[in-house]
Amino acid sequence: MKLKSWLVGLLASVSLLLLALPGQAEQNQYAIRAVLPSNQVDQETGYFDLKVSPKQEQTIYVRIKNEAATKQQYDVATNLALTGDSGTIVYNQAKPKLDKTLPFNIADTVTAPKIVTVPAKTTSKFALKLKIPAKPFDGIVLGGINVSPHEQANQKRQAGVTLQNKFAYVLGLQLREQANITVKPDLKLLKVAPRQENYRNYIAAKLHNPRSVIIHDFHVDSYVVKQGSTKKQLQTTKDKMLMAPNSTFHFDMGDGTMMLTPGTYMLHLKANSENGKYKWSFTKSL
Amino acid sequence: MKHQISLAILSLLALLSIPDVSKAATFSPAVTNGGSGTSKAQITLFDNLEEDPMVELTTAPDVAFPKQYADGRSRNNLNAEKVTDGISVTNPGLADGWHVQVTASDFKTTTGNTLTGAQLKFGQGTVTSDTGEEADDDTFNPGHKKIETQPVVASQTPQTIFSATEGSGIGTNAAAYTPTAVSLDIMSNTAVAGTYSADLTWTVALSPE
Numbered sequence: 456m457k458l459k460s461w462l463v464g465l466l467a468s469v470s471l472l473l474l475a476l477p478g479q480a481e482q483n484q485y486a487i488r489a490v491l492p493s494n495q496v497d498q499e500t501g502y503f504d505l506k507v508s509p510k511q512e513q514t515i516y517v518r519i520k521n522e523a524a525t526k527q528q529y530d531v532a533t534n535l536a537l538t539g540d541s542g543t544i545v546y547n548q549a550k551p552k553l554d555k556t557l558p559f560n561i562a563d564t565v566t567a568p569k570i571v572t573v574p575a576k577t578t579s580k581f582a583l584k585l586k587i588p589a590k591p592f593d594g595i596v597l598g599g600i601n602v603s604p605h606e607q608a609n610q611k612r613q614a615g616v617t618l619q620n621k622f623a624y625v626l627g628l629q630l631r632e633q634a635n636i637t638v639k640p641d642l643k644l645l646k647v648a649p650r651q652e653n654y655r656n657y658i659a660a661k662l663h664n665p666r667s668v669i670i671h672d673f674h675v676d677s678y679v680v681k682q683g684s685t686k687k688q689l690q691t692t693k694d695k696m697l698m699a700p701n702s703t704f705h706f707d708m709g710d711g712t713m714m715l716t717p718g719t720y721m722l723h724l725k726a727n728s729e730n731g732k733y734k735w736s737f738t739k740s741l
Numbered sequence: 742m743k744h745q746i747s748l749a750i751l752s753l754l755a756l757l758s759i760p761d762v763s764k765a766a767t768f769s770p771a772v773t774n775g776g777s778g779t780s781k782a783q784i785t786l787f788d789n790l791e792e793d794p795m796v797e798l799t800t801a802p803d804v805a806f807p808k809q810y811a812d813g814r815s816r817n818n819l820n821a822e823k824v825t826d827g828i829s830v831t832n833p834g835l836a837d838g839w840h841v842q843v844t845a846s847d848f849k850t851t852t853g854n855t856l857t858g859a860q861l862k863f864g865q866g867t868v869t870s871d872t873g874e875e876a877d878d879d880t881f882n883p884g885h886k887k888i889e890t891q892p893v894v895a896s897q898t899p900q901t902i903f904s905a906t907e908g909s910g911i912g913t914n915a916a917a918y919t920p921t922a923v924s925l926d927i928m929s930n931t932a933v934a935g936t937y938s939a940d941l942t943w944t945v946a947l948s949p950e
Binding site: 482483485486487488489499500501502504518520536539540541543544545546547578597599601603617618619620621622623624625626627629652653654655669671672694695697729730 | 793794795796797798799800801802803804806835836837839842844848857858860861881882883884885891893896898899900901928936937938939940941942943944945946947948949950
């Protein structure tokens with residue numbers, strides 16, 4: 456009797472499981488993680504933050520868990536950290552324009568496979584070989600290890616599908632030669648000019664972080680004033696931004712729909728980071 | 742006769758379409774017990790195939806727009822017809838925060854026509870978190886919550902759409918979007934009839950903030 460009810464319970468749970476399957480077809484099927492080595496500065500982060508020495512060579516590992524019932528291939532690419540024009544750190548540029556203040560491009564220090572194959576229902580690791588340049592550097596150098604499903608040429612698209620979701624991961628790769636970073640962030644306004652983005656017109660302030668540190672919790676308040684007027688136009692405020700070390704980005708003002716009338720304008724831009732710990736103020740004509 | 746632009750968006754994921762039912766069971770124990778210290782430790786304790794804790798992006802929104810006539814007129818804030826699934830991030834115990842970035846390619850037909858200047862916009866999503874942290878203020882960024890969505894005009898530059906600050910975001914965290922929170926702008930005289938498709942790439946970043 457007891458055995459029978461146990462069996463009924465088992466059968467019931469098996470059939471529930473089968474019923475639950477169709478609704479989950481949207482789920483992603485893989486994940487990755489960093490295997491933190493002993494020269495990791497903080498063992499509690501999910502990204503690499505390595506204390507290194509000039510000319511050091513080291514192999515680090517990333518694990519990929521393939522939950523799918525078939526073998527999968529993944530593309531791997533390590534890129535330099537840049538600041539995207541929305542004011543966040545991006546890791547997707549394979550051929551970045553290097554800032555002249557940058558100590559070196561971290562992508563050039565890494566040797567790793569371009570494609571990794573992971574068998575069904577298995578976790579595998581792949582190696583990244585680092586070779587630190589001979590010239591010492593202050594602050595941090597930052598990049599990201601990108602992993603995404605391998606893109607196949609002539610990949611078949613489903614008929615009628617118009618938005619295709621893809622799932623990707625990026626693990627930060629931060630290098631430093633001092634455990635405690637003493638470099639302070641700085642900000643420069645390089646220029647202010649009209650800029651077209653996706654067929655919309657903005658006035659953009661090109662901001663520059665010339666130091667080898669991240670500008671954290673970055674906040675900008677800005678507007679322009681026409682000469683002979685006191686009216687603030689294109690008033691734009693944005694907070695919770697980040698700037699990558701040694702990088703620039705365009706801070707777009709307005710919503711892309713408003714055109715300024717001809718004339719001379721003055722940009723007023725105030726910025727701060729880390730909750731007001733660092734402050735900058737700029738005015739510039741355009 | 743007017744032609745139609747088909748903007749019906751179906752569910753997809755040809756590559757990654759095999760469901761997994763074991764995941765929830767693997768991750769749930771790390772979520773509720775104790776403070777972040779206990780959870781943090783698990784990242785180094787487990788190191789085998791069955792229990793290898795990883796932050797995982799499990800779902801992303803599938804967005805369907807109503808069909809539109811290719812009449813040459815612009816559309817501003819054309820709301821989605823249906824949004825299936827939200828953004829869901831499971832985190833077995835990494836107490837350092839995460840962010841989800843999104844990029845969008847151009848809308849193109851298979852014959853190479855582009856919906857020039859079209860922009861896909863996500864407004865605020867409704868956040869739910871195992872730990873209830875969606876209600877907690879982010880002390881480093883006044884006016885923000887520890888786990889929150891950010892409005893995004895999707896482009897080829899990655900933008901953060903959903904994030905958990907340092908010390909938050911363990912467990913299952915989801916952002917749900919209503920059809921009115923997702924919209925499309927189409928510029929005038931850009932669309933010839935056809936089915937336009939775009940790729941949305943959702944990236945979980947574990948990186949310094």
